[in-house]
Amino acid sequence: MTELHWKSAAKLVKGYARRKFSPVEVAKGCLAQIERHDKTFNAMVAVRPEEALAQAKASEKRWMKGEPQGPVDGVPTLIKDLLLVRGWPTLRGSRTVDRNQAWDQDAPSVARLRECGAVFLGSTTTPEFGWKGITDSPLTGITRNPWDPTKTPGGSSGGSSAAAAAGYAPLTLGTDGGGSIRIPAGFTGIFGLKPSFGRVPAWPLSPFGTVAHVGPMTRTVEDAALMMNVIAQPDARDWHALPYDGTDYTAGIGRKLKGMKIAFSPALGHAAVDPEIAGLVRAAVKVLEDLGANVEEKDPGFEIPFETFRVLWWAGAHALLGKLPAAKKKLLDPDLADVIAEAKSISLDDYQDAVRERGLLGSRMRQFMEGYDLLVTPTLPIPAFEAGRLAPSGNGEPGKWLSWTPFSYPFNLTQQPAASVPCGFTAKGLPAGLHIIGRMFDDRSVLRTAHAYERATPWHKTRPPGC
Numbered sequence: 001m002t003e004l005h006w007k008s009a010a011k012l013v014k015g016y017a018r019r020k021f022s023p024v025e026v027a028k029g030c031l032a033q034i035e036r037h038d039k040t041f042n043a044m045v046a047v048r049p050e051e052a053l054a055q056a057k058a059s060e061k062r063w064m065k066g067e068p069q070g071p072v073d074g075v076p077t078l079i080k081d082l083l084l085v086r087g088w089p090t091l092r093g094s095r096t097v098d099r100n101q102a103w104d105q106d107a108p109s110v111a112r113l114r115e116c117g118a119v120f121l122g123s124t125t126t127p128e129f130g131w132k133g134i135t136d137s138p139l140t141g142i143t144r145n146p147w148d149p150t151k152t153p154g155g156s157s158g159g160s161s162a163a164a165a166a167g168y169a170p171l172t173l174g175t176d177g178g179g180s181i182r183i184p185a186g187f188t189g190i191f192g193l194k195p196s197f198g199r200v201p202a203w204p205l206s207p208f209g210t211v212a213h214v215g216p217m218t219r220t221v222e223d224a225a226l227m228m229n230v231i232a233q234p235d236a237r238d239w240h241a242l243p244y245d246g247t248d249y250t251a252g253i254g255r256k257l258k259g260m261k262i263a264f265s266p267a268l269g270h271a272a273v274d275p276e277i278a279g280l281v282r283a284a285v286k287v288l289e290d291l292g293a294n295v296e297e298k299d300p301g302f303e304i305p306f307e308t309f310r311v312l313w314w315a316g317a318h319a320l321l322g323k324l325p326a327a328k329k330k331l332l333d334p335d336l337a338d339v340i341a342e343a344k345s346i347s348l349d350d351y352q353d354a355v356r357e358r359g360l361l362g363s364r365m366r367q368f369m370e371g372y373d374l375l376v377t378p379t380l381p382i383p384a385f386e387a388g389r390l391a392p393s394g395n396g397e398p399g400k401w402l403s404w405t406p407f408s409y410p411f412n413l414t415q416q417p418a419a420s421v422p423c424g425f426t427a428k429g430l431p432a433g434l435h436i437i438g439r440m441f442d443d444r445s446v447l448r449t450a451h452a453y454e455r456a457t458p459w460h461k462t463r464p465p466g467c
Contacts, residue, residue, distance in 0.1 A: 005029040006463070009075045009170040009223040016063045016074050023063065023074030027056035027119050030076040033167050034121070037467065042143045043153075043162040045081045045091065047122040052076070055119045062117065070116025071226055076169040077118040080160050082130050083107040083173060083214070084204075085123065086114075093128040093137035095331040096324060108201035108235035109173055109214050116230050121169055124159030128333045129207065130175060131317060133183050133401035133408075134390060135159055138333055142388045145188055146464035147430055151384035154184035160217045161188040166467050170219060171227055175202075177212035178313065179408025185217060185420040186379030186433030189459065191450065192217045193224050196441050197415035200231045201238035207320035208313055210240065211412040220460055221421065221451040225249035228443070242441070249444060253451045258292030260449065263372040269299040271406040273381040280432040281378045284423035284453065288376070291452050300368045300375065302410070305361055306402060309409045311346055311354035318343035335390055335400060358413045365414045369439045374449055377407045379420040379433030407435050417443040421450040422459040431459075 004026045007015070015021050031049050038044050059074035068074070084090050084107040089099040106114060114120070125143045127135050135143040135158025143158045145151040146166040153162040157174030161184030164172045174181040176194040185192030193215045206212030216227035226249075234244040264285050267273050273281075289295050317339050321332065329337060369375070382404060385392040390400050402409060411418045417440075420433035434453065438446040454460050 005033045005167050007170065008220045009072060009218070009226055010220070012075050012170065013068070013071065013073065016068070023056040023059040023119060024053065026074070027052050027076055027121070030121055030169050037166050040144065040149055041146055041162050041166055042141060043124055043159040043166070043168065045123040045125055045140055045159070046088070048088070048120065052119050052121045059117050059119060068117060070230060072113065072171065072230055073117030075118055075171055076121050077113055077171040077173070078121055078124050078160060078163050078169045079110055079173045080157050080175055081123040081126050082175050083110055085110050085120065088123060091139055092130070093126045093139050095138050096328045108203050108238060109231040111235065112230045112233050118171065124163055124172065126159060127156050128336050129317070129320060130156035130177060130180055131336050131339065132156060132390065133179060133405050135184070136388055138331060144387050145384050146467055147189065148384070148428070150387060151430065152187065152387045152389070154187035154384065156180040157192070157217060158184045161185055161190055161192065164188070164190045164217055164219055165464055167463070170223055172217045173214065174217040175206065175212060175214050176412065177206055177208045178309065178402070178412050179405045181213070181215050181217055182379055182408050182418060182420040182433070182435065183405060187384040187431065189422040189431030189462065190217060190219055191221050191224055191419065191421050191454070191460070193228070193419040193443070193446065194411070194417065195228065195232070195443050196242065196417045198240045198242040199417070199443060201235035201241040203235065203237035205240070208316035210415070211312065213412070221447055221454050222250065222253065225253050225447050247444065249447055252444070253448055255448055256292055257288065257449060257452050260293040260374065261372045262288060262293045262295045263298040263300070263375045264295050265299045265375060265377050266297070268377060268406060268410070269301065270304050271381050273378055274383065276426050277378055277381060277383065277432050280424040281434055284434045285376060287453055287456055288449070291456060300365060302361055302364055304406060305357065305410050305413055308354045308357040308361070309413060310402060311350055312358070314339055314343040315346050315351055361410065362414045365416065366440065373439065373445055375437040377435045377437070379407060379435040380404070381406065383426050383428070383430040383432065411437055414440070416440050417446045419446050419450050421453055423457070424459055
């Protein structure tokens with residue numbers, strides 16, 4: 001029973017149904033794991049033990065009656081501190097947010113999880129307003145990687161990734177506006193899915209606009225699929241949301257890959273990839289071939305969309321924070337303050353040019369994907385680097401975190417589903433990730449392929465030292 005906090009959500013609900021253990025026992029185990037490790041990893045903004053145990057006791061009663069509320073009833077869950085949770089201050093990693101206001105609504109994904117009986121343990125850390133690819137903020141300090149606490153877990157969903165990797169909870173929610181689910185999933189050796197844009201309803205819309213997605217971060221692909229069955233349900237507040245189609249993301253997840261057509265782009269034609277990471281990813285692609293997929297090494301043929309993304313992202317930051325009073329601007333992350341200052345030089349023509357270039361990239365990728373079911377790349381070109389840095393040592397060119405995340409943000413521009421699945425470890429014991437990108441709206445093929453790879457490899461079973 002001491003290992004209950006390491007069980008997957010899928011195994012937990014089966015155990016509840018068979019009365020092998022209770023939601024209360026599991027919640028206590030997860031809370032104890034947070035207590036043991038979070039002074040080191042700093043993945044939590046707030047832990048809510050009383051509320052969690054009350055929810056777990058209510059779940060226990062439902063399971064005893066054989067009447068669970070939904071597929072994740074009683075499963076411990078953590079929520080990134082960018083998503084609204086009724087009754088909790090959502091501070092977004094910022095000292096500029098007033099905690100003394102009405103916190104009376106759940107974000108759509110949070111509402112669906114609550115309706116299905118998930119047990120909310122607390123909220124996870126984010127950089128200020130989720131603006132960058134690492135996780136530290138003026139509000140909560142530096143979040144650290146469970147595989148090596150001197151390293152970053154990535155970001156902006158670094159609290160969720162570190163928590164999942166360290167065994168705090170089987171289910172965590174993240175957001176991804178430029179890689180913010182996949183970057184930390186890659187750095188911490190967990191699974192993270194950025195669904196097709198609109199697949200998981202979001203409200204309020206991210207200040208960074210239609211590049212931002214909400215998705216699951218879990219230790220197994222099956223748990224992410226289970227979570228998608230809940231959070232992809234409709235919510236009328238999101239007018240960008242795709243029509244709800246009732247898809248069961250767990251159905252057919254175990255299908256074989258025979259005949260699957262996959263393009264493998266080891267560098268997207270332009271990225272400099274660490275040789276050790278490149279080797280791990282190439283070995284992972286060989287596994288996909290061994291599983292029956294038809295793999296062709298092929299670049300999609302687009303130039304790096306650095307400026308397109310920078311203009312849209314920087315403009316969103318300025319729209320959100322540019323009108324803050326001077327006294328509050330002094331409270332911001334200094335690098336975020338620099339972004340807002342840089343954004344003042346973006347003209348309306350610059351913005352419209354970026355919108356047009358984004359459309360051309362999206363069209364190119366739609367056409368490219370007509371020949372393939374999936375595109376695979378490394379999740380990241382490097383292993384995790386020193387915590388507290390915006391970029392690896394010696395990598396400080398304009399664009400800050402964009403310079404070391406060339407595989408993630410292009411697919412926020414195109415809105416395609418994309419996931420990171422762990423694909424091995426460096427000689428220093430740091431995780432690497434395989435990046436799987438699907439055709440627009442084909443989230444199921446991404447999950448199916450990641451699940452097949454996961455079942456054929458041992459990486460998801462490995463725990464960080466001391467956890």
